[in-house]
Amino acid sequence: MKEVDIKKREFFKAVGGISVLSLLTSCEADVYSLPEKKPPVPGAEKWYEGEEKYIKSVCGQCPVNCGIIVRVVEGRAVKIMGNPAASPNRGVLGPKGNSGIMTLYDPDRIKHPLKRVGKRGEGKWEKISWDEAIKIVAQKLKEKVEKGESRKIAILCGRPKGFTRELFERFADVLGTPNFYDFFEKSYSPRPILEAMREAFGVWDLPGFDSQKTQYILSLGSAMFESTCHGIRFARAVYEIRYRYPARRGKIVQVDPFLSATGSQADEWIPIKPGKYDVFALGIANVLISENMYDRDFVEKKTEGFERFGEIAREYTPERVEKETGVPAHDIVRIAREMWNSRPSISLVDERSTSTTNGLHIACLSLCLNALLGSINSPGGLVLRPPIKFSNWKDVKRKTKERKIPFADLPDSDVDTFLFYYMNPVYSEPAGERWAKLLEKADFVVSFSPFEDETSLFADIILPDHTYLERFEDAQSFSSIPFAGFGIRKPVVYPLYDTKNTGDTIILIAKEMGFEDEFYWEDFEEAVKERLKNFDIDEVEEKGWWEDPEKKWADFDKFRFCSHLPPHEPEWKGDGLYLLPYKSTTYGEGSGANIPYLMELSARIKMLPAYMSYETFVEISPELAEKLKLSNFERVYVVSDTGKIKAKVLIKEGVPPDVVLVELGRGHKAFGRFAKGRGANPREIIVPLKSIVGNLALWTTRVKIEKA
Amino acid sequence: MEEEKKRETKNKKEKRNFLKLFAIAGIFAGVPSFVSKFFALVSKNDNENGEEPEGKSGEKYRWGMVIDLDLCTGCGACVIACKIENNIPPTGYTERDRGTEIEWMSLIPAGEDKDYMIPIPCLHCDNPPCTKVCPVGATYINDEGLVVQIWDRCIGCRYCQVSCPYERKFFTWKKPEWPETYLQWLNPDVPTRPKGVVEKCTFCSHRIRKLKERARDEDREIEDKELVRLPACAEVCPTGAITFGNLADPESTVSQLAKSPRAFRLGEHLGTEPKVIYLAKEKRKFISKEV
Amino acid sequence: MAVGEGEKIRKDRENKVSDVFDFFSIGKLKIGWILAVIFSLILILIGVISFAQQEKYGDIVTGLRTPGYGGVSWGLYVVFIIYFIGISFAGITISALTRIFGMKELRPLTRPAELLTIISLILGAMSVLADQGRVLYALLNLPRYARVMSPMFGTFTMVIAGYLFASLVYFYLSARADAWFMASRSRGFLRIFYKILALGFSGKTDDYLRHSYSSFWLAIFILPLLVTAHSTLGFIFGIQAGRPGWFSALQAPGFVIMAGISGTGMLVIIAYLLRRKIYKLEDVITEKAFRTLGTMLMILTITYIYFMIVEELTANYAAPRKEREVAHAIAFGPYAIPFWTTVVCLLVSFVMLFYQFVSGKTFIWINLLSSLLVNVAAVSKRFIIVVPSQTHGFYLAYPEGSYHISPVEIGIILGLVGFGILLYIIFAKIFPIIPLDTAGIREEPEEENLERTEYGTTLLLRRFAFVLTLLLGFILMIVGFLASARVGTKPYLDPPIPFAPVIFILGIMLSFISAVVYEVFPGKYRTQPSSEKF
Structure with a gap:
C-alpha cells in the first residue's frame, strides 16, 4: 500500500509540477552545478581567500613513488603535477599519479576507527575512539605474546620499501613473530626478478636501467608502457631511444603472447607461446654464442658459470626454439644479431613476464642475456644501484628463530591474528576465498586501510591510515632508476578525517604494549628523521627529492650465470584456453578501482563506452569467436577447474586463438561505491599454484568459455 | 552678453551644419563601406579584400x-x-x-x-x-x-x-x-x-x-x-x-x-x-x- | 468563379442546409469532436510530461548521445523538425498555385491547406525548441545573437518567422470575406469576433478587387520564400563537408521536393477526411481535385525517386570510402529497414498514381493510400538522412554508434502532433474550414464585374501607406540582415544593433503586413454596392 501511495503522490507531483516545471526548469539549467560554497575543509582557517600553494611531495599511488607538486588552493588539493627534480619521473606523471586527489577525496573513505559489530565480512561497524581502538589492539596482541603464541601473528605490510615497512618489520621482531610479509610476497610481484638478482649478483634489489642511453630493448613480455614500475622511466626513455641519434633509431621489440598496449607502441611485436620466454632467451643466447657475438671481455673477467651455460645454450638452436616457442627461427637469429649490432641493448623483464610458475628461469635468463651483451654496469645497460646511506634505528634484540610460514601456505596454517597494511589478499590473491575462510575463523584481525576493502571487511578493528597526501614519511622509489635517490612525502593538506598515519599508530600500539624501549620516538616523523640524519632534510623537503649527486653505480663481484637450467616448463592446470589475466594500464591490479576516472579510462583505451569499464571483458581472438559463434558483448562464463566467472566477450585482433585475456582490477566486493560489485575478478578462478620462488603464480590456469 | 549668445547660436548652427555634413558624408562614405565590409565578411575565406581570417596573421600568438x-x-x-x-x-x-x-x-x-x-x-x-x-x-x-x-x-x-x-x-x-x-x-x-x-x-x-x-x-x-x-x-x-x-x-x-x-x-x-x-x-x- | 457550377452547388446547398453554422457545426459540441479534443489533450499531456522530464534531467533522458561515442546528436526531433516544416509546403503552394494558375478544383482546399501550413510550422518551431539543450537560452539568445552565417538562421527566421507570418497574412486576408459573411449571420460574442476578424471588410467590390490583387502578389512572393525556406533546411545538412553522407548539392532540392511530397500527401489525407468523414462535402471537394493532387504527387514522387537514384550512384560509384561506408550502412546495414521502407513506399505510390494517371479514372483510395505511404516515406527518409551519417560517417576511427529512440522523444513528438490536431479542430469549430464561396454558401462576384468605387484621395493614401510599410519592412529587413551578419564587427561578437535578428524578422513581417495595410486601410467610396446574396 505504501508503495502505491508513494507512486501516486509522485505521479501527482509530476503532473502538478509539470506546468511550473516546464517553464522554470529551463531557468534551472543555467545554475552551474557547483554549490555557492564548497564544503569546508579542515584547516581552512589557516588559508587566505584565493591563496594558492605548490607543495612538493611524493606520489603514493603505486610503488614507483614519483615526485609530485600538488597545487593546493585554500587548503584543498586541486591538481597533482610531476616534480622535475624527482629522478623517477622528472616532472611527468602517469594516469594513476594524476588521479591521486581522488584517492584523497574518495567519498567512501573510512573516517574514524571502527570496531566490528556484525559478523565477519558483513561490514557492520561501530565508531570508536583512537585511544580505545589502540587499547584493544594492544591488549589482544599482548595476550598473544604472553600466551607464547606470537608465531600465530602475521603482519602483512604491502609496501616494497621505506621506513613504514621497516617499522612494521621491527614490530614483528618485537612481537617475536617470523611471519612478516611485504609487497614481494604477493602473487603478482617482481619476486622472481629479486631472486634472480640475488643469484646473479648477490643483492636483494631490483635492477636499475640506464634506459636513457639504451638503443635496443628486447622486452620479454614486460608491460613497460602499461602497468609496470619501469613504466614511467621507460616512457620517458622513448624519445632518447628513438631520436637520440638522428641517423640511427633505437628499437623496442616486444615479445608477448598477445598484442598488448606495449606491443602496439613497440617497433615490433613478436608473438610467443605464454610462459616460454626462457626458451626464447636461450635461443637468443645460442645465436649470440654460436656467432661469437658476446662481450668476451666481460664474460671472462666478471662472470662465472659461463661454460655450463654455454653448453646448455648450444642445445637450444633457433630451430628447436621455434618448435617450442612458436617464434620463427630466422627472427631469433635476426633479433640476436640486431641486439649485438645495436648495443647498448638490454633485455627486460617485469612482473608480467614472470607471472608463470617458471618466472625465476625467465628472470635469470633475461639477466644472462644482458651479461652476454655486456650490458651490465655499462652506459645504457642494466646497472646496480648503491644502497642509500641511511642511519639506523637502535637495534632490536628480540628476534625469533622460528621459521617463517610461506605466504602462499598461510591460508592453510594455524595463524590466527593478522595485521593488514596495504594488502588485500582476499581480493588480490588467486583463489582469495581461501583467505576469506581463513579470516572468518581468525582470532583477531586488524586493518590499517583507509578504505573499506575486501580484507578490511573481515577486520575486528580498522585503524584508518591517512592517504598519501596527508601523511609524513620517506619515499624510496621502486622504479629502475640507475642511481640512489629518495623523496620525502609530506602532508599537503590537513587530514580530512579522524585518521592517523599508520607509523604513528604502530608506535602507539607498541608503546601501549610496553615496548617503549624499542619504539622510543614521540611519533613516526621523529623516527623517519632519525634515519635521515645524514641528509639535510630541509633541502630534501624543499626539492622534494634527493638523488646521489655523483650518480654512481654499485660495484659487484662476479655475475653468476643462471644455474636454473635447463628451462622449466610452465605449469598449467586444466585444459583448454590459456587464461592470461593482466594488469590494466590505468588502475593497476585493482587498487585504483575506487577512482572512476581510471576505471573509465581503462574502457576508453579499448574504445568502449565509459560505462562498460565497470564490467569484466574476456578478450578473445576473432578465430575463437568464430569457432564458438560468439559476438561482441555477449555474456559468457569463463570456466576453470575451480570455478567460473561471468564476463562479456570482446573480440580483439592480436589475441592468439588459444589465449583469453582478462583485465585485472574489477569484481570488488567492497572498496567504495565506484568499485563495489562491478564486474568479476578473474583471480577467483585461478588455480593457486606456487611458482619456483614460492609466490602464487598468476598465469596457471586453462579455461573454457561457455555461453551464459 | 548678447554677443556671447550670438556666438553660441552661431556655434550651435555651425555644429548643426557640421553634423548635417557629417551625416551626409556618413551616408555617402558609410553606406558603401558598410556594404563592402559586409561583402568582405561574407567572402572572408577568399582573402580577396585583404582581410584575413582572425588568427592567421598579424597576431602575436597562434x-x-x-x-x-x-x-x-x-x-x-x-x-x-x-x-x-x-x-x-x-x-x-x-x-x-x-x-x-x-x-x-x-x-x-x-x-x-x-x-x-x-x-x-x-x-x-x-x-x-x-x-x-x-x-x-x-x-x-x-x-x-x-x-x-x-x-x-x-x-x-x-x-x-x-x-x-x-x-x-x-x-x-x-x-x-x-x-x-x-x-x-x-x-x-x-x-x-x-x-x-x-x-x-x-x-x-x-x-x-x-x-x-x-x-x-x-x-x-x-x-x-x-x-x-x-x-x-x-x-x-x-x-x-x-x-x-x-x-x-x-x-x-x-x-x-x-x-x-x-x-x-x-x-x-x-x-x-x-x-x-x-x-x-x-x-x-x-x-x-x-x- | 464558373457560373454554371457555382449555381448548381448553391441550389443543392440551399435545399440541404439552412444555416452555415449547422453545416460546419460551429460553436456546437458534438461527441466526435469532444472525443477528438480529449484524444489530443491526452497526447499533449504525454508531451508535456516528457518535456518536463527532459528539462529536469537534461537530454540524457532522450536517446541522443555524443556522436563518435556511440550515439547520435540529432535524432527524432530533427527528423520531425524537417517533417513538420516539410508538411507546411502543401498549403501555401496549393493556394498560390490556385491563385496564380487558377486551378479551380483546388480552391475548396485552400483554407484547410493553409491551416495545415500554419499549424505544421508552429509544430516545427516547437520541435526546434524541444531539440535545444537550453530552451530558455534559445528563446533569449536567438533573438539577440542569431547569425546569418549559420544555415540554421534560415530555419529560425525564414521558415519559422517569415514563412509562418507570410502564411498567416495570406490565410487571414483570404478569410476576411468569410468572416464578414459569418458576422452578418451571427449574434452576440461571435458577431464581435467575426467582425474583428473581418476588419472592415464589407462586401464592397473594392474589397474583392483589392484582395484579388494582393493575393496574387503575395502568392508570387511567397513561392520563392518557400523554396528558400526548404532549401535552407537542406543546407543545414548539405554544406557539412565533415559528415559523409550529408555533403551534397542535392540536399536542398531534395528537401524541397520531399516537402512537396509529404505536404501534398497530408493535404490529400485531410481532404479525404473532410470530404467523407466529417462534413460530407463530396460535391465541393471533387474527384477532380483528388486527381490533380494525385498527379502532383506522382510528379514529385518520381522526381524524388530520380534524386535517390542519383544519390545512390554518387555515393557508391568511385565515391570516397567513407561515403561508401555510410551508403552501405544505409542500404544494407542497420538502416536497411527505414531505407527500403522509403524506397518501397515511394515506388508503390508512384506506380499506383501512375496507373490512375494513365487510366483516366480517379480512384480516391489510391490517392489516400499513396498519401499515407509517402508520409511514412517522408519520415523514414528524413531519418536516414539525419541519423546514419552520425553513427557511421566518421573520418577518424571512431566505433560505430547506434540510436535507440527513447520514450521521451516519442512522447514529445506525440504531444506536438496532439497539439497540432487540437489547433486544427479548434479552428474548425470557430470558423468554416472550407471557403464559403467554394461551398456555394457565399457568392463571390466575378472578377470582371468588379469596379473600383473608392475616392482618389483615400486610394492615394492607401497606396502611400502600403508603400511606406513595404519600404519600412524592406529597410528593416536589410538592416537587420546586415547587422545579424555582424557587419563592421567580429562575427562572434554581439550584432552592432541590439536584437538585429528581431529587426530582420520584423522587416519580413512588415513587408507582408503591407498587404494587410493595403487591404484594410479605411477608405471612402462612391456607392455602397453589396454583393451579398444567399
Missing part, C-alpha cells in the same frame, strides 16, 4: 600543438590530467550513461590495423566548421586561433557537434554528478558546466591567461620553454609526446617540430586546417599474427 605519435605510448595520462584540470565529471556506470562521455582529450584508435591509440584534443582548426554553423555565435575562433565556446550564449542546438568532422565537441547531456567530497578538488580557475551546452577543449586557456598575466606583471615576453608544457595534457605526458606553443613564432618548438617530414594533420582533405599537428609513427613490422 596557439598550436604537436603530438608525436612515435613517442606516445597511449597511457592515457593526458586524458586524466585534462579531466581533473577542467573539472570534467566522471561519466557514470549505467547503460543510460552510454555516450555521455566528456573527453576534451581523448584516445582514439589509429593506424592501418587500428592497433594503437592516439591522443586527440580539439584540433583548433584555422577554418573550423563548427564556428561557421553556430546560430548564436557561441563558438568562435579568437584572435589567437583558439576555438572557444561561450557557455552562457550556447543554446544547446548541437549543430557544432554534428558539424565537427573529428567529434571533438561534447554536449552536456546531464547535470554533472559529483560525489560531495569531489567538489573539494574542483579547479577554481575553470567553471563547472551547466547542463545542455556544448563544450570543448580550450588548450587550457586559463593557464595561458595566467601566464600572460604573470609575464605582464614581470614586464617580459612569454618564453617558449614556459609554453612547451603548458596545457595539463602536455604537462603530464610521460613521454613528452605532446608539445604546445606559439605557431606564429617560427623559432618556437612547435613551429620547428611542425616542419618535420613526419608531420601531418588529421583530415587534411577537409580543409579545416587544424593547428594540432601530428608526427607520424615510423613504419613498424609485425612478424606474423599466428603462433
